[in-house]
Amino acid sequence: MLEKRTPIPVGEAVEKIMAYQKSGSIEYVSINDSFGRFLAEDLKATNDVPHFDRSPYDGFAVRSADTKEASMENPLEFEVVDHIGAGHVTSKQVGSFQAVRIMTGAQMPEECDAVVMLELAKAYERNGKNYMSIKRVYNPGDNVSFKGEDAKEGESLVKKGTRINPGIQAILATFGYAEVxxxxxxxxxxxxxxxxxxxxxxxxxxxxxxxxxxxxISAQIDRAGAEVIYFGKLPDEFDTCFNAVKEALEKVDMLITTGGVSVGDFDYLPAIYEKLQAEVLFNKVAMRPGSVTTVAQHEGKLLFGLSGNPSACYVGFELFARPIIRRMLFAEKPHLRKEKAELVADFPKANPFTRFVRTALNYSNGRLVAAPSGVDKSNIVMSLAGANSLMILPGGTRGYGKGDEVEVLLLEDHEGSEWPW
Amino acid sequence: MLEKRTPIPVGEAVEKIMAYQKSGSIEYVSINDSFGRFLAEDLKATNDVPHFDRSPYDGFAVRSADTKEASMENPLEFEVVDHIGAGHVTSKQVGSFQAVRIMTGAQMPEECDAVVMLELAKAYERNGKNYMSIKRVYNPGDNVSFKGEDAKEGESLVKKGTRINPGIQAILATFGYAEVxxxxxxxxxxxxxxxxxxxxxxxxxxxxxxxxxxxxISAQIDRAGAEVIYFGKLPDEFDTCFNAVKEALEKVDMLITTGGVSVGDFDYLPAIYEKLQAEVLFNKVAMRPGSVTTVAQHEGKLLFGLSGNPSACYVGFELFARPIIRRMLFAEKPHLRKEKAELVADFPKANPFTRFVRTALNYSNGRLVAAPSGVDKSNIVMSLAGANSLMILPGGTRGYGKGDEVEVLLLEDHEGSEWPW
Known part of the structure; x- marks a missing residue:
């Protein structure tokens, strides 16, 4: 009854899966619904920003040539011929020794090439006319934001595959992406x-x-950026079960099952794979937890047979299913982000297998420090609550201790890594 | 026309706002919709886990007392009287030198107190009966997960105010929280x-x-955990504008406006606050960007008058509005999480005001390193896209340079800090 399985290293297992990666598809959503989604195209500047020369300050727009002789001893007077707020454009022509009172963000009058900040000008009225005087020289371009200074039309600003954050929302709006x-x-x-x-x-x-x-897993799928269809519990009867899997497979991009993959008399997933004529990519991985993880492919669609054990299930999803999802979201770095951290606990017992320990990663004086997030028996659901990462403890003949440098895989991150194995 | 405003330190500004903090309200949502929401009550174990003694392995349940004499030289034989899978309970009484074939997760037969792992037993048939033999002694409790080992009924497992992650979803399901x-x-x-x-x-x-x-800001509000009602652009006409603000205020927990708070001829928010008889808590903060941020309260409801400048607006929301939202989500640490990082860029120019620089925080060999995420002019929207944090550069007479230790506020984090000022 006991089938012999040969464990393969994690990296090799992931490699086998990635051979079946697919690129995603584009859809357009309203900018009001795009936060948290992943860009399917590079975000490009559809116009210069600013798209006109503008004043970054409240002040007076002047022709810099007129200011040449200004000094503390020789204040120069300018007639203020207009007053424009942001969104407005002056209709006046600005002549020599004339100025326009201008607000932050307003468009520069065509003849002007410098802005005198409000607090550096003395404004006054005389005979019903407005004037201001200045005591220093201005050079062409002083206090002006020039057309295209922030972004040039056609410039690529954000790469496809990037998760849309509030800053990207602002850019989308700036460039008129009503549909994203x-x-x-x-x-x-x-x-x-x-x-x-x-x-x-x-x-x-x-x-x-x-x-x-x-x-x-539904929450993990959501966190990864995908959508779940939960088909419920597989029935006990083999044929019903087989048909349920076969039908479900037609409706989805990939299929995940939890449980039913151990080498045990009551585990029938392997039999289903066989009847489906699915190709089993591997059915044992040299890791703890999750060694019984089985992945198969059927006509290019992946079937993930995760362990029924909660921790093994959790880890299996993150290592094996997440990168496939992220690829379909156009990620260049589909795998969990790997970083180094200082271990602040002891793992004295050696283990021949690579372990993935649920970890509460924290900062201490700007350094990443890693502590297990709970008792690390693989059937203990509680430690999952505090986990924001998985610590990798390579298998071997020694244990690990406080102060050791370890590698960690970040679970809440959206950067990812290209290939952590 | 120029009103004199006195800038107050950031910490003092936040303190004034926090005086109007309110606690949130509870609602119940289906467990299928609870991912990413914030727990409104401590999550408690509603039963022991496991709620029965169970086998963590595939194997044979035995009475340990029967194994006393087993050794390599003296293998002992047990009759296998039943075969139970997870979810099943044996109906057999297990007598001396009898065993039950038991699967991972199945309930221990009442008489048994140890499990022999499958690979350590030799199983065989004789005259239509099943037997197995072992070559070592087992002690009471060997390979048994005991009732309550993972969690005790009534135990508090996750604190209220915690954002629900996939691990917490598992715990909610384990304890029957169909409504959360x-x-x-x-x-x-x-x-x-x-x-x-x-x-x-x-x-x-x-x-x-x-x-x-x-x-x-809509995305920032979403990221903070709240819901936005966007009322559109305020009309130009004062009375229409005043009525719009007054009516909106009745429908919301707090109100944010962007723009209209500078000391300028076209900025009328201050006049609206006055007519509302709202108390202005402050109208100038000693910080860059965002110095013109104005916050007022009207009958205990906060009105945030953020700058119209995108960067100032962004920073103002995160420093001033976010903690009020997080308090309503029961957070004990409502403010942005503050950590230390190594600066990897130069800011040679001194600035009298505390600066909040949009920063792309990264890791280098397990250390946080901080680089500005773009050109840091406050009107440049582009740098917001890559920002995952705000670097705090305290005002003073010196600049900052590569290798300096700086403080950073994390934007994508859900831990928060109690009081970063």
Whole structure:
């Protein structure tokens, strides 16, 4: 009954999966709905910014040539011929020793090439006319924001695959992207397996537990940027089960199942893969938790058979399914971001397998420090709550201790890494 | 016309605002919609986990007392009287030298107190009966996960105010929270002001720019965890404008306006505050950008008058409005999280005011390093795209340079800080 499985290294497993990566599709959403989505095209400047010479200050627009002789001893007087706010354009022609009172953001009068800041001018009225005087020289361009200074038309400002943040929202608005090209959310199908599983609203029964994996993975799928279709619990009967998987597969970009992949008498996912004539890419990985993770492909679509154990399930999703999702969101760095951190706990026991320890990463004086986020038995759901990262403890003959440098994979990050293995 | 304003330090400004903080309200949402929301109550274990003694491995449940004499030289035989999967409970009584084949997660038979891992037992059939034999001693509790080992009923597992992540979703499901108590999203009203503003779908006109602030702040409000009602552009006519603000104020928890707060002839927000009989808490802050930020309160509701300048607007929201929102989401640490980082750029020019520089924070060998995310003129929208933090450069007589330690405020973080000032 015991099938022999050969564990492969994590990197090799991910490589096998990435061979089936696909690029995503574009859809257009209103700018009001684009926050948090991923750009499907490079964001380009559709016009110069500013698209006219403008004043960055409240003050007076002048012709700099007129100011040449100004000094503390020789204040020069200018007639103020107009007063324009932002959004307005003067209709006056500005002659010599004339000025225009101008507000922050307003367009420079055509003849003017410098702005005198309000606090450096003395303004007054005489015979019903407005004047101001200055005591220093201005050079052409002083206090003027020139057309195209911030961005040139056609310039690429933000790369596709970037998650849209508030700053990018501002840029989208600036350039008139009322409809934003974003990556379509990949659709991920999800099945849970296990006769021990109760739904969240059901009361506990002897020997049974509530299905936490489906809710956890749904949130992980959401965090990764995709959409989940939860198909419920797989039925116990093989043929019904097979048909359910086959039908679901047609509706989704990839399919995730939790549980049913161990080498055990009651685990029938392998049999389903076989009947589907799916190609099993691997069914054992040299890692803890999650060693029984099985991934298969059927006509180019991936089937992720994650362990039913919550921690193994969590880790399996992040290492194996997330990069495929991120690729479909146009990410250049689809994998979890890897960084270095200082270990602040002891792991004295050696382990032949590479471990992924749920970790609460923190800062201490500008340094990343990593502590396990809870008791690290793989069936303990509690430690998942505080985890914002996974610590990688390579397998071998030694343990790890306080002060060691370790590598960590960030879970809440949107930068990613190109290839962390 | 020029009103004299006295700038106050940032910390003092925040303090004045926090005097009007309010606690949030609870609402219940389906567990399917709770990801990313904030817990409104401590999450408590509603039962022991596990709620029965269970086997963490595939193997054979035995009575440890029977194994006492087992050794390499003296293998002991057990009759296998039942075979149970997860979710099932044996109906058999397990007698001496009897065992039950048990799957991962299944409930221990009442008489058994140890599990022999599958690979350490030799299983065989004889005369239609199943047997297995072992070659070592087991102690009571070996390979058993005991009731309450992971969590005890009534134990507090996650604090209120915590943002719900995938791990917390798993915990919610485990404990039967089909409906989750989360913080109601505060409702934030938003007005833009400025005759220079075009809407995002409008073509450019001389002297006019598209309204980017409204879209930017809407996303910031979303990121902070609240909901926005965008009331559009404030009309130019004072009375219409006053009525619009007054009516909007009744529908929201707080009101944000962008623009219209400078000391300038066309800025009328101060006049509206006056007619409303709102108390102005401050109208100038010793900071760059955002010095003209004005905050007022009317019958306990806060009115945030942010600058029309995109950078000032962005910073003003994060420093002043976000903590009020986070308090309503039950955060104990409502302010932006403050950490230390190494500066990797030069800011040679001294500035009398504290600067908040839009920063792309990164890691280098496990250390936080801070570089400005773009040209740091306050009217340059582009640098907001790459900003994940704000660098604090205290005002004074010196500049800053590469290698200096600086403080940074994290923008994408959900931990926060209690009081960063």
């Amino acid at each position: 090209p974003v990556a379509q959310k990949p659709v991920i199908g999800l099945f849970a397996t296990g006769t021990e599983l109760l739904e969240v609203h059901e009361p506990l029964e002897p020997g049974k537990i509530r299905n936490s994996n489906a809710h956890m | 108590p989360v913080a109601q999203k505060p409702v934030i009203g938003l007005f833009a002001t400025g005759t220079e503003l075009l809407e995002v779908h409008e073509p450019l006109e001389p002297g006019k720019i598209r309204n980017s602030n409204a879209h930017m």
